[in-house]
Amino acid sequence: METTDRSKKYINPYLGGVLLGLLLLLTVYITGRGLGASGAVKNAVVASVNEISPAHVKHNAYYSQFISDDVNPLNNWLVFEVIGVLAGAFISGALSGRLKWKVEHQPGIRWRTRLIFAAAGGMLFGIGSQFARGCTSGAALTGSAVLAAGGILTMMMIFGTGYLFARFFRKLWV
């Protein structure tokens, strides 16, 4: 008898891409804004630094752009969007029977190595996203959806360099 493990059955990536595009369209229709992810992290960082040292935030050219006296940086729609993403992802994971503590990594490496490289990659991506004024969702996806040249260029650069570097780093994750 053939058994199918629900947790290993993923959606067709092309269908997933179309659904993601439709979600973006719906987001623009409902909120008048595009999707974003790094913006929420940025606002959380600005709010945390501002809590610890408001003077530093005020005099720092980068942080000071995102802070004003009457608006809390956490009161930003991207922050709420990311909270929704977490709740939705949890429900989706439960529906597919994928809720368990695990670190996905290639059998040849240890889970610790995977986490260290993931954190290092995440940091680089965070820095890069601030140079590019957005990440895959904010700049590349939303930007190219409104036919912004910067968005299309970002999309090409993210996936192009990803393709080039995958050869050297793919052993870390699959």
Add this chain to the structure above:
Amino acid sequence: MKEELFLSGRMNPNIDPYLNIWHWQIPLYLFLGGLAAGILFFAALYTIRGKAHLMPATVKWATFLVPAALVLGLISLFLDLKHKPFFWQLYTTIRFESPMSWGAWVLMLVTPLSFIWSASYLRETVPSWKWRYRWLESFESWVIKNRPGLSWAMIVLAVILGIYTGILLSAFNARPLWNASILGPLFLVSGLSTGAAVIMWLSKDPAERKLMSKIDLMLIGIELFLIVHLFMGFLASTAVQIDAAGLFLGGQFTLGFWVFVVLLGIIVPGILEIMEIRGYHIPVAVPAILILYGGLLFRFIMVEAGQITRYLY
């Protein structure tokens, strides 16, 4: 010359432009009191129904948390008092028209009862436990024999404790947001829900967990119904109440209340519980923590927002 003198309490500090006297101690106590009421209610209910052996987390394990919750709650109430050395004067009188008098006396009865109740299950939890005195052993066997009778007292006291956490606010007629009679039942239901969440979290028995999950789902439904009717009541009332409701309908508490309390603290755990009942694997801690967090935040927002609402003059 005819001289007129106006005296007003509004000249006192922390009264104008809005009341600013109740801080973290009160909502924390309201949460802990409601939680204790919820756990005691279910422990008593299943003892009365003769199903104690089927519900070990409900009747035994969760009740060990109640004395701690009540003591912490009482400490925070005490910290809130301005004239701390006079707290005992609450026990020199009984006033039926005063919610504080009701609360003081109910706590006086329910706190020792919760200690006795959980102590009577101590030997089942720690088999090597021995009472130091002979009279304690005979008292223990008396309590064990009379658990159903004590349960009747406990269930009544738990309901009074749970309702009183809401009445404490709703009896305050100068604050329009609090002065709604629906607040008593709402706080009771919310307290029962947090109690059910703790039991669900502690339970290792799938049948018990599923039953508490179903009960909690029902409580979530009632809670949402009461919240909707609370606001319908405000909006159908005078400009003062409409103004109070405005804090939650576009005002400064809109996001905090509807996103963090109603959505993340009530609806999302409700969805997760429905999924669990339908057979999906959900780590039980997640809905339980969300419900506890929602209940705590709900009380913080109600106390904070209520102090801001006032009569428009």
